[in-house]
Amino acid sequence: MAPHGEGSEEAMVVQDENRKPISSILILIAMQTEAMPVVNRFQLKEDLDSVFPKGVPWVRYHGVYKDLHINLVWPGKDSTLGVDSVGTVSASLVTYAAVQALQPDLIINAGTAGGFKVKGASIGDVFLVSDVAFHDRRIPIPVFDLYGVGLRHSFSTPNLLKELNLKLVNTGRLLPVLRLSPNNPKTGKLSTGDSLDMSPQDEASIVANDASVKDMEGASVAYVADLLKVPAIFVKAVTDIVDGDKPTAEEFLQNLAAVTAALDQAVTKVVDFISGKCKCRGLYNILSQLANISSSIDNMGSKQIEQGGLTMKANPGKATILALGKAFPNQLVMQEFLVDGYFKNTNCDDPELKQKLTRLCKTTTVKTRYVVMSDEILKEYPELAMEGLPTIKQRLDICNDAVTKMAIEASRACINKWGRPVSDITHLVYVSSSEARLPGGDLYLAGGLGLSPETQRVMLYFAGCSGGVAGLRVAKDIAENNPGSRVLLATTETTIIGFKPPSADRPYDLVGVALFGDGAGAMIIGTDPVPVTESPLFELHTAIQNFLPNTEKTIDGRLTEEGISFKLARELPQIIEDNIEGFCHKLAGVAGLTDKDYNKMFWAVHPGGPAILNRIEKRLDLLPDKLNASRRALMDYGNASSNTIVYVLEYMIEESRKMKEGTASCDWGLILAFGPGITFEGILARNLAI
Secondary structure, eight states: OOOOSOOOHHHHTSSGGGTSBOOEEEEEOSOHHHHHHHHHHTTOEEOSSOSSOTTOOOEEEEEEETTEEEEEEEOOBOTTTOSBOOSHHHHHHHHHHHHHHHOOSEEEEEEEEEEOGGGTOOTTOEEEEEEEEESSOOOOSTTHHHHHHTOEEOOOOHHHHHHHHHHHHHTOOSOGGGTOOOOOOEEEEEEEOSOSSOOHHHHHHHHHTTOSEEESSHHHHHHHHHHTTOOEEEEEEEEEETTSSSOHHHHHHHHHHHHHHHHHHHHHHHHHHHTTOBOOSHHHHHHHHHHHSSSOGGGGOSOEEETTEEEOOOOTTOEEEEEEEEEOOSEEEEHHHHHHHHHHHTTOOOHHHHHHHHHHHHHTOOOEEEESOOHHHHHHOGGGGSTTOOOHHHHHHHHHHHHHHHHHHHHHHHHHHHOSOGGGOOEEEEEESSOOOSSOHHHHHHHHHTOOTTOEEEEEESOGGGHHHHHHHHHHHHHHHSTTOEEEEEEEEOGGGGOOOOOTTOTTHHHHHHHBOOEEEEEEEEESOOTTTOOOOEEEEEEEEEEOTTOTTTEEEEEETTEEEEEEOTTHHHHHHHHHHHHHHHHHGGGTOOGGGGGGSEEEEOOSOHHHHHHHHHHTTOOGGGGHHHHHHHHHHOBOGGGHHHHHHHHHHHHHHHOOTTOOOOSEEEEEEEETTTEEEEEEEEETTO
């Protein structure tokens, strides 16, 4: 769950209303067997005058423990079958109803779970969950797939974990009947689904989620908690080993009662730790308090929980990418339907051009894209689909509004993942090749986000496909030369600026129709990440830029009365292939890497098109999977110009986390893009999220 609120511990207690301790905790538990030991531990009483709607089976226990009002709610028994009402539907409903009725300061979702021995789980282990996601909501459409997974990042609580470790170790064996070692709590990711067993499809999703444990409620609780802005902690005790030898159901029932004792003790320790801590405004403040309260930053070690995994320590003074975000317009274009729609919208019936576009759509490997252009826009501005009319004013009116909206949405998504308030942004780098106005889009973005008027802005116009990496290079320089600064890099593009009807005189236009997409991307860049609060994704070690003399006409763009016109020369992929080896050798050599190390490195390459990726792969003798992230971004979003490197980096993080242990790899890699000039942009980077 993304953090919200203000940052420092001092700020938490400035106002009197924020000095009062956390006074109300909601404990959500799915099964009666799991709930009753906790009820007895805190001497809670059943609510005979239910706060819930009449007829629902939900059960509430309540009482006071130390200075805390505790409400424990479980969904009760199914009215027809008499079994515990487990699963995501009951969890969502009861969480929503309980939060609305009881207004808790904090949620603790406690319960048993299946564990994975490949992730180090054993029977009786207690996990403090860092991330939650679904594994059985499969929607194979870009962005909808992310919604289906429903990943929510919770803050790490290393000092809470440390506190539990110390105290639980002192209790001796928690589960002597199972002959277990002392049950030291761990951190891990939780994957949620509505089945106790695990299908092959579920397994693939769980692996993608990088889960250590799986349950049937957690992600639903997280969804509602995030929706209603209530901070939540997830405590899960392992009853069965999902990837073990015993049948899941058999092992679960065998260990349920004993493991529930470990869960009871862990929940008690969590409640004891929370008791009396400062009540703060929002998720960020409360969980930061939990993370910081018991020991200094120096005791945290060199690793911290990141947005989805463990991160390595960044080198002091080096710029790092601290968060990524993206946004898209509403229109999703399926490549298989593009040709007919495009020719219908432009009132063209040229069979030769239609056949050519059909071939191009297949060779681009693009499957889906997002575009600003819509039937509503064409209805209001039919002249955009007509040949030879002066439409630059109409196009810029549409583009200027669209790129601002998308940039704001992508930046907000990025800031939410970052976890610090927008007021901490000191610099803004704005990149676009889809607008032309004074003042520029940087000012409109700053206003839309509510940035301080003192925010220092830089604007990069018409850098084309290399704009995202160029902006990252500029942001790196700003961050490293302004200690403590936090730079927001925003890229935003739309193809409406160059939308035209098909023409036999401009066959190269069809390449753009088949390849390019719209959207926005955002990154937060800064040095010396704040432990717990910030989680570095990539360290930006060295950035270089080269242009190739006498190639100005290879990528040629002109702003005319009919919009912008692009020409891409056929020899572009060959020129990139001929020059890529020396460029990469120069950049990788900074870290002492040679071409023999290329297949151990990661490669985040802007996917200008499949031909460019294929030629780079061939010239550098890369393994087929090295450009997976680039190919996936191209397939799902098309070439979205400067934005695309953000999408590639997101996929790169996902790919790196799927790597099997023992795979020959290193944390070094290259971030590359190519644009007008021809200009090569490159950054030698370290992947800190491996």
